């Protein structure tokens with residue numbers, strides 16, 4: 001979003017934008033620390049790869065895959081500038097992996113891997129119009145949810161949905177909708193049911209004859225008052241936390257250094 005576009009937002013929307021951009025959701029998982037936040041510019045290529053490989057069967061034809069990916073990248077570049085009207089969230093896994101042993105010391109390093117993406121739209125103007133089952137004009141609408149193959153069934157999508165519900169909370173939306181293809185009922189459908197979505201409307205199955213994939217319009221009603229599951233650290237709070245952290249950190253750093261030294265000497 002350009003500074004000119006930002007100026008056009010009402011004060012309320014500007015506050016919401018600030019909260020969204022400073023939002024983060026962190027959780028420890030078996031595979032490492034999962035960090036969810038608004039998609040950053042540097043993440044656009046990886047998100048395009050993930051969505052292209054998840055949603056389009058390019059039948060191994062590289063030229064077709066490049067074409068699909070390019071279109072998705074253009075879409076993401078546009079939606080990256082859309083908050084607060086639409087927000088793309090990414091899930092990044094921070095895992096600790098062993099590194100080459102150096103001087104007999106066991107070293108580790110943290111690897112960051114973008115493993116999930118999901119979008120929530122708060123404005124009809126940011127989403128496609130469908131032939132059937134359009135969600136209400138004014139609602140939150142979840143779409144483009146994908147988790148990389150190797151990280152599935154580890155709770156990534158469930159955490160992304162929790163973060164999207166936080167976005168709805170910040171935006172003051174109580175109803176979240178999404179489309180689920182009927183053929184995905186026994187896979188993605190189980191995920192959405194588990195986190196509280198219920199079928200709201202269903203397509204006529206013979207829609208297939210018109211070349212359309214029949215879907216459910218799913219809906220979840222969120223409770224009125226609920227605390228955020230992630231957190232919003234506004235710049236002024238971040239500064240305060242950094243100052244507090246700097247004081248506490250000197251003790252922590254000493255403890256950390258002592259622990260590293262102890263580990264190194266026991267490995268030697």
Ligand SMILES: CC(C)(COP(=O)(O)OP(=O)(O)OC[C@H]1O[C@@H](n2cnc3c(N)ncnc32)[C@H](O)[C@@H]1OP(=O)(O)O)[C@@H](O)C(=O)NCCC(=O)NCCS
Nearest residue numbers: 145146147152153154155156157158180186187188190191
């Ligand atoms: C659907 C998808 C987003 C799920 O992501 P995920 O990170 O694996 O989901 P979670 O680990 O949070 O799953 C939570 C629960 O949902 C259910 N679930 C999720 N995926 C499932 C699957 N493929 N089959 C059956 N149940 C599934 C399970 O109950 C699971 O809990 P469990 O693993 O303890 O049994 C992922 O498989 C994906 O990207 N699929 C392709 C794209 C897609 O279908 N997107 C949704 C479009 S509507």
